[in-house]
Amino acid sequence: MATARTANPTSVMGLNKPANGQLKGQPKPANLQSIPSAAAQQPAGPQKGSSIPQSSGGIKFGDDWKKCLQLPPKDTRMKTSDVTSTKGNEFEDYCLKRELLMGIFEMGWEKPSPVQEESIPIALSGRDILARAKNGTGKSGAYLIPLLERIDLKKDHIQAIVMVPTRELALQMSQISIQLSKHLGGVKVMATTGGTNLRDDIMRLDETVHVIIATPGRILDLVKKGVAKVDKTQMMVMDEADKLLSQDFVILIEEIISFLPKDRQILLYSATFPVSVQKFMAKHLKKPYEINLMEELTLKGITQYYAYVTERQKVHCLNTLFSRLQINQSIIFCNSTQRVELLAKKITQLGYSCFYIHAKMMQEYRNRVFHDFRNGLCRNLVCTDLFTRGIDIQAVNVVINFDFPKSAETYLHRIGRSGRFGHLGLAINLITSEDRFNLKGIEEQLVTDIKPIPSSIDKSLYVAEFHSVDPDDDGDTSDKW
Known part of the structure; x- marks a missing residue:
């Protein structure tokens, strides 16, 4: 079924909305880690020309075929x-x-x-x-x-x-x-x-x-x-x-x-x-x-916090998180398409690069946003629950629930966008007075502990440590991710 193009939301933010979901502000020179290269985010991707034949016809019995492989840089991050x-x-x-x-x-x-x-x-x-x-x-x-x-x-x-x-x-x-x-x-x-x-x-x-x-x-x-x-x-x-x-x-x-x-x-x-x-x-x-394999429901590598705020304080809280966290890439969830677009505009006004995506966008724009975000062209993505299912972007280490989800199932899928394949991740939930009972219910259903956010978050909880590697066997260990 073809998707309809959404009408422009209110112009309260004073910005013209591009139809493709790609809003880019001037990135602030905060203490944010640079986004890894596209090669680091993708699970694969050849780095150099290869002599591997594209069919089995060029591989003979007895060949040391592993020597010819185009292996990506070795992932030396800790895994859970x-x-x-x-x-x-x-x-x-x-x-x-x-x-x-x-x-x-x-x-x-x-x-x-x-x-x-x-x-x-x-x-x-x-x-x-x-x-x-x-x-x-x-x-x-x-x-x-x-x-x-x-x-x-x-x-x-x-x-x-x-x-x-x-x-x-x-x-x-x-x-x-x-x-x-x-x-x-x-x-x-x-x-x-x-x-x-x-x-x-x-x-x-x-x-x-x-x-x-x-x-x-x-x-x-x-x-x-x-x-x-x-x-x-x-x-x-x-x-x-x-x-x-x-x-x-x-x-x-x-x-x-x-x-x-x-x-x-x-x-x-x-x-x-x-x-x-x-x-x-x-x-x-x-x-x-x-x-x-679900004895423990939430991923072991994801640290979960909540910040108790009013609705009017959410954007200010988000701005504070951006300035204090070491974000590779983040996904920020809202509960409606209109709030997605309005929040993306506000983040751009604050000076941070931001894309957005939701189900009411034209498919060609959704494809472009997904491709560009996955390739590291933007640090922050605002979205609806459209993006909770199976999307694998290795560089995402922070998930923020700007709007707290209604069900434990949705919460589990949202925070699972960080900490992919055993790596570390951080989930932060902005909680209003209306969300407090829902928070308690989700903790009980998932048998997990969502703690109050501390004044300072230990970077070792969500920032991967990379060790020197020599993927090319050329003696140069500086070519790490």
Whole structure:
């Protein structure tokens, strides 16, 4: 469904609103750490020219193929036990294709995380999976690696579908899939979402497509038109399954499944599993293998504070946080699209660079904001809960709830935008008198402790320490992140 362009909000701020969500003020020379380079934020990205062939044809038996890999700079930041408490397995232990292993290592993924250790061998066996694991602990790799391993290039039909709730997550997953499969010699990955040209998708499906990564409405439309033929699709993954099985999407999901073959494999991944997921599992999954890595609900590396303020004090408090915290990148959450735009303008007036994003923006502008923020072109992003699902931006170390969320589930997904893959992060909540009971309820539901904000926050709680590394083996240890 195409998104409508929002009308300009009130001009109280005295600024003209650009339609693309990119507001930039003059950055203040405060004690803020420079944003890492794009290479540091992306999980992968070649640094130099490579001699690696793009297909297996140039790799001969006995070659030391690892020496030819384009490895990103080694990540020497401390990681929490959420991702380090493993059985000690290696990716090579799963008998994966060498070309897929090359893509995995070039992503910077050195060893499987706990959810990947549990999930990859079971998914390769063809069994249904119900996996519950924290945000930012490697869920995407847990299903993309076995999915790509099982693609048969001799078959020219759609072999796997990955369902996601948002367009941004679809684009992110397709990029990761393309990077992982770049040495496999011809795996065709397609992202299709609402808000884009349907004709382009129809023309793309005239050619071979092995993997579709999609939002539910668009893929159902293509299936009903007979353009996306899924009667031979062997695997369907539902990422952020709790959202996909909410009232917004569940009817669409049920209809999509009706077009799949009866012997398909279904994989469900999420951080939270409400009753709707249990009902779906009982109806559609066959003896699923259950993975639960959620004994402790919130990420261990995220320190949580609250600041008790009035509504009128929020902007002043935010300004104080900007001047005192060492922010790589921050995401600031509001509860409505109008408040997102107004706050973004105010932050810009205060002199800080700021983008904003919400569901009512045109898709091309959402794509541009997401891409530019991920590449480090701006330090602060103001958004609605659109951005809480699965978005992985490694440089984000601070999340601020300008408006406190209503539910524990939303709170968990919001603060999970920092502290990605076991790294450190900081979550700060601006609490009014109306929020105090909600704060207590969320603490109890998540069995977590949200403390009053101190006058000074120890930087070691949320600023990663980087050690000297020599990724090029050239004797130069100055090329750290």
